[in-house]
Amino acid sequence: MPKPLVSFIVTTYNLPVTLLDECLNSILSLSLSEEEREIILIDDGSDKSPIDFLSKRDDLIYIRQSNQGLSVARNNGLQWAKGEYIQFVDGDDYLVTAPYEHCLDFVRYDQPDMVLFHMTTNNDSDTAFSAPKPVGGCEYLAGNNMRAAAWGYIFRKEVLGDLKFTPGIYHEDEEFTPQLLLRSARVFDTNAQAYYYRQRTGSITHNIDKEVIDKRLDDILRVIDHLKSIAIQSSSQSKAALERRVAQLTMDYLYHIIVLTHSRQQLDAAIEVLKQKRLYPLPDRQYTHKYTLFRKLIDSHWGRQILMSGLKVKR
Secondary structure (H helix, E strand, O other): OOOOOEEEEEEEOOOOHHHHHHHHHHHHOOOOOOOOEEEEEEEEOOOOOOHHHOOOOOOOEEEEEOOOOHHHHHHHHHHHOOOOEEEEEEOOOEEOHHHHHHHHHHHHHOOOOEEEEEEEOOOOOOOOOOOOOOEOHHHHHHHOOOOOOOOOEEEEHHHOOOOOOOOOOOOHHHHHHHHHHHOOOOEEEEEEEEEEOOOOOOOHHHOOOHHHHHHHHHHHHHHHHHHHHHHHOOOHHHHHHHHHHHHHHHHHHHHHHHHHHOOHHHHHHHHHHHHHOOOOOOOOOOOOHHHHHHHHHHOOHHHHHHHHHHOOOOO
């Protein structure tokens, strides 16, 4: 049997069948033939299996695992996937046909390692698609603000090597995507709004439970530590690229402490920890205007007070 062109790894956990149907139908509606596509549905231990209630279930591989989280579900999907390329899709989201077809054209004709695209929340896709030239993943990471979400790109499976998602942590995409970029020689950054992202109140990003917030903050610091350790051992070009990502993640870490806890005491304590890890002060680099402004404010007592007063608390 010839290998599929794209394996779609769809993850679900206690999702309404209507949403899952919409997700799967968006894949089936693409111009890929049955031989060119492979759909792998990973059920992360839902209370009730959705398989018997799906409108179309003959054209997919269904795998049910005990509840172990998104990272394990995606890793299991990767083990099963036979496609030349991989696309992750969360089961409550879906692919937007015309923009995603534009991304598939690069896969069919340009031998990419990664094709990056954007998400949308209004399904009002722009048909004036870009025609980017390929760049190396390291070059891209060094010169751009990376979009970390693992559903935000198609990638060649062989680029993975031994790379996997770390089980049991939040922000696993922040750890996974920059490493994947560094392994990619041909990256196409499109303007296609090809992924419909459904904002749900029950998601982790909307959870205000203190234990969840503390774990989110602890996990992002763990990811920062890991990427910094990789940077130290990398070549000069990869090191510069990862240092940019580490600096931006550190900024995001401090930002989230402010908006999730609104605690000056917790912010000051986090800064002391970052100092010990040599992650603070933030590097004096002109990455973006937002980064430059935040770096200057967070570096002084009064600047921190302005941030505490000006940033809205997420509730």
